Amino acid sequence: MSTEQIERESMEVDVVIIGGGPAGLSAACRLMQLAQEKEQELAVVVLEKGSEVGAHILSGAVFEPRAMNELFPDWKEMGAPLNTPVTEDQLFMFKDANSATSMPHWTHPKPMRNGGNYIVSLGEVCRWLGEQAEALGVEIFPGFPASEVLFHEDGTIKGVATGEMGRGKDGEAKASHEPGMELHAKVTLFAEGCRGHLGKQLISQLNLDAESETQHYGIGIKELWKINPEKHQPGLVVHGAGWPHSESGSTGGSFLYHLGDNLVSMGMITDLSYSNPHVSPFDELQRFKHHPEISKYLEGGERISYGARAITKGGLHALPKMVLPGGLLIGCDAGTLNFSKIKGSHTAMKSGMLAAETVFEVLTNDGNLSDYESRFKASWLYDELYQSRNFGAAIHKFGTWLGGAYNYIDQNIFGGKLPFKLSDPTPDHEALKPIADCKPINYPKPDGKLSFDKTSSVYLSSTNHEEDQPVHLQLGEPDRAVAVNFNKYGGPEERFCPAGVYEYVNKEDNPELRINAQNCVHCKTCDIKDPTKNITWVTPEGTGGPNYASM
Numbered sequence: 001m002s003t004e005q006i007e008r009e010s011m012e013v014d015v016v017i018i019g020g021g022p023a024g025l026s027a028a029c030r031l032m033q034l035a036q037e038k039e040q041e042l043a044v045v046v047l048e049k050g051s052e053v054g055a056h057i058l059s060g061a062v063f064e065p066r067a068m069n070e071l072f073p074d075w076k077e078m079g080a081p082l083n084t085p086v087t088e089d090q091l092f093m094f095k096d097a098n099s100a101t102s103m104p105h106w107t108h109p110k111p112m113r114n115g116g117n118y119i120v121s122l123g124e125v126c127r128w129l130g131e132q133a134e135a136l137g138v139e140i141f142p143g144f145p146a147s148e149v150l151f152h153e154d155g156t157i158k159g160v161a162t163g164e165m166g167r168g169k170d171g172e173a174k175a176s177h178e179p180g181m182e183l184h185a186k187v188t189l190f191a192e193g194c195r196g197h198l199g200k201q202l203i204s205q206l207n208l209d210a211e212s213e214t215q216h217y218g219i220g221i222k223e224l225w226k227i228n229p230e231k232h233q234p235g236l237v238v239h240g241a242g243w244p245h246s247e248s249g250s251t252g253g254s255f256l257y258h259l260g261d262n263l264v265s266m267g268m269i270t271d272l273s274y275s276n277p278h279v280s281p282f283d284e285l286q287r288f289k290h291h292p293e294i295s296k297y298l299e300g301g302e303r304i305s306y307g308a309r310a311i312t313k314g315g316l317h318a319l320p321k322m323v324l325p326g327g328l329l330i331g332c333d334a335g336t337l338n339f340s341k342i343k344g345s346h347t348a349m350k351s352g353m354l355a356a357e358t359v360f361e362v363l364t365n366d367g368n369l370s371d372y373e374s375r376f377k378a379s380w381l382y383d384e385l386y387q388s389r390n391f392g393a394a395i396h397k398f399g400t401w402l403g404g405a406y407n408y409i410d411q412n413i414f415g416g417k418l419p420f421k422l423s424d425p426t427p428d429h430e431a432l433k434p435i436a437d438c439k440p441i442n443y444p445k446p447d448g449k450l451s452f453d454k455t456s457s458v459y460l461s462s463t464n465h466e467e468d469q470p471v472h473l474q475l476g477e478p479d480r481a482v483a484v485n486f487n488k489y490g491g492p493e494e495r496f497c498p499a500g501v502y503e504y505v506n507k508e509d510n511p512e513l514r515i516n517a518q519n520c521v522h523c524k525t526c527d528i529k530d531p532t533k534n535i536t537w538v539t540p541e542g543t544g545g546p547n548y549a550s551m
Contacts, residue, residue, distance in 0.1 A: 008161060010182040013043040014363055016159055017189045018146045018198060020048030021057060022122070022345045023331025024191035025129035026071055027352035027359075032136035033071075034360040042363070044138045045183060046130075047162065049145035051543040053130035054123035056193075056522055058222055058309040058551045059345060060255050060265060061122040062086065062114050062237060066380070067349035072132065080128050082118040084260050087235030089114050092293055093401075094242035094254075100293050109404070110411040111388055114237050114343075119257045119265070121550040122345055143542035149198050150182060157326030159184040160198070163539045168468050187359045187369070188327035191352060194310045195524035197539055199329055203320050208329070213317035213423045216392065218252060219525045221285050221308045221498050222267035223457075224551060227301035232262045241400045243291070244284050248441050250274035251395050251403075254288060256297065263550075264297055271313065272428040272496075272529050273396055276438040280495035281525075282308075283443035286451035290444075298450055306460040307551050308498035308523040316389040317423055322376070323369050330355045350381040387416025396424040432531045435490035454500040458519050462547035463499070465540050471517045472540035473501065473526065480534050481513040489531055496529045521546045 015031060017024045028046050035042040050056040063082060068075050075082070091103040091112060105113075130140055147163035159182060166177035190199050194217065203209050238256040245252050251273070256266040268288055270281035289298060312318070312332055322329045331348040354375050361367030376382055390410060395403035410418045446452045465472075475481060485491055486504055491513075493502030499519045504511050522545045527537040 008179045008182050010184055011045075013045045013183060013185050015042065015044045015187050015189065015359060016183045016185040017044065017046045017191055018160060019191035019193060019196070019331070020046050020050070020053040020130060020140060020142070021126060021191060021193055021331060021348065022129070023348040023352035024189065025053070025126060025133050025352070026067065026349040027189055027191065027330060027356045028133040028138040029071060029129065029136055030353045030356035031360055032133070032138055034356065036136070038364070040364065042137075046133065046138060046140045047144045047146050047160070047183070048140060048142045049539060049542060050142060050545060051547055052127075052142045053140060054127040055142070055547045056545055057123040057126045058220070058307040058548060059122040060220075060222070060257060060267065060343070061120050061345060062257060062343045063118045063120040063122070063125065064343050064346040065116075065118065067346040067353065071349065071353060078132070081124040082120055084119040084234055084258075086114040086117045086119060086237050088233070088237065090236070090238045092238065092240040092242075094240050094244075094291060094293070096243050096247075097287070097291060100240070100242075100291065107408060109391075109407045111391060112239055117343065119235065119237065119259050121259070123548050123551050125345070145539035145542050146198060147180065147539045149202065150184070152326075155325060157188050157324055159188055163542060165541050167470055169470060171470055174468070186363060189352075189355055189359070190327060190329050191331045194312050194332045195527055195537070196332075197537060200527075202324060202329070206324065208320035208324075209318075212320050213314060214425050214427055215312060215314040215318040216396065216424065217272045217428055217528050218269045218311050218313050219272060219281050219308060219496070219498065219523060220267060220269045220311050221281055222265065222306070222551060223285075223303050224305035225264045225266065225298055225301045225303050226262055227264050227297055229262050231297050231301075232264070233258045234260055240293075241404065244288050245270065246400065248274070248279050248284060249276050250279050250284070251400055256294060264301070266294070266298070269311065271396065272310070272525065273424065273426070273431050275431050275433045276441070277432050277435045277489045277492040278438055278441040278495065280441070280443060282454060282457070282498045283495075286446055287444055289450045295450055303452065303460065305549060305551055306457040307546055307548055308521050308525070310524045310528055313392040315392055316385040317393070317421065323372055326369075328355045328358070328369060328372055347381055347384060350379065351376070354379060354381065387411070389416070390418070390420065390422040393422035393424060397422050429529055429531055429533055432489055432492060434488050454498070458499045458521065461499075461521050462549070463519060463521050463545060464547070465518045465520065465544040467518060469541050471515055472538050472544075473515050473517050473520065474536045474538060476534045476536065480532055482511050484532050485530070485534070486511050486513070493526060493530065493535070496525055498523060498525065502526070
């Protein structure tokens with residue numbers, strides 16, 4: 001890349017928030033509410049890398065309204081898109097491709113009981129939160145990814161710089177080149193979502209996870225279906241575990257939620273701690289849809305959208321320090337989005353609200369950013385994370401059946417207070433075994449009715465990137481792709497990527513890794529699971545990536 005000095009315009013604000021998801025938008029709304037209550041003027045900016053708020057938002061999603069009730073007590077009258085209350089919970093242990101056991105309701109762990117919750121499109125919820133934020137006076141800049149953290153000379157955070165536009169694949173500036181902008185803020189909130197590009201750098205640079213347990217991740221792959229009206233049961237929530245993960249030696253779970261308008265949201269989470277490099281989370285989902293308990297809803301329907309996203313699963317033990325010199329990590333960046341409880345958007349929202357209350361006191365000279373930790377520990381957010389702290393670790397340690405039994409005893413009988421600390425110290429990227437030591441997995445070919453290939457799936461995500469730009473999936477050592485990943489692990493990138501980004505060509509004679517960066521849905525799985533940490537995801541040009549409509 002060219003080394004010419006970049007000259008950027010700058011903008012001074014009180015608070016800049018990186019990410020227009022549940023945490024970032026809730027922080028923005030709460031800040032402006034407090035400013036109005038105290039008759040203070042605040043300049044708050046939200047930077048969102050997607051083409052619009054919600055474009056990159058993907059979740060199941062069962063939504064617990066606890067945080068929404070606090071942020072906007074009259075959300076129903078305001079028209080928040082929480083329109084489908086949960087009417088029934090079902091939980092299955094899938095034994096094999098044809099059979100499953102329906103678990104009685106009394107056996108369901110408390111985190112999987114959803115009375116009082118809603119089935120939602122989280123993208124639509126975030127669009128609504130964005131509208132409320134703008135009505136309160138927040139400035140939202142979609143299509144502007146934050147690509148760099150800026151620091152003062154004393155090491156405190158000064159703000160961020162947005163990414164450049166108009167560089168070619170060769171790194172040289174094109175005629176359309178724009179250098180990006182610097183946003184200087186009194187406080188910077190990082191709410192990028194799981195494996196945030198800047199959050200990852202800050203955690204490493206400031207050693208924020210020195211006292212934390214190993215963070216673990218899963219990849220969530222989701223499809224939205226329009227099904228036959230006679231098969232539709234608005235409010236039905238179906239969760240499952242077991243097959244096909246039990247067959248491939250992995251762990252995880254599945255979901256199928258009936259929204260309104262004959263829509264069904266279904267998908268699968270595969271824990272990225274799996275060891276067999278033959279595992280393909282995408283293909284796990286495709287064959288799962290043929291199970292009779294799932295196909296009975298989907299047959300005759302139409303798949304209308306597809307997407308994928310990594311999620312944090314380490315729980316409370318894996319939380320890094322969230323207080324930075326001049327900023328805070330919130331939401332999934334900090335691991336406070338509680339997927340150990342199956343639903344976590346409300347916890348992300350709450351982390352943003354607590355951050356806003358802390359920051360407002362800092363801006364009015366009545367507090368310190370370090371107060372966030374005490375505010376966090378005094379909140380129901382901490383209590384909830386504490387109670388479910390061992391949920392994911394139990395599955396990792398004991399497997400689906402015994403882990404499920406532990407969680408039932410811990411959650412239903414002891415209220416999440418068993419005096420044990422479960423953890424798995426092996427990072428996900430170190431879990432893979434050599435391919436020669438592992439059993440191949442023969443995934444069935446897609447039938448084009450229930451199961452599909454990656455190409456047609458990515459098409460439904462409306463993913464697009466400007467073709468002539470630097471590749472945003474960077475290899476630390478390009479030769480390592482073949483020497484290690486291909487020769488030792490059989491090229492696992494081809495399988496753990498849910499979008500067909502990574503492709504080995506000339507496998508027999510002269511193998512070479514081809515990166516189809518235009519396909520990238522920004523799930524961050526490659527940044528997590530690459531066995532030698534050779535792949536780094538960085539921000540592409542603004543508006544690039546998926547454009548999810550109702551995911």
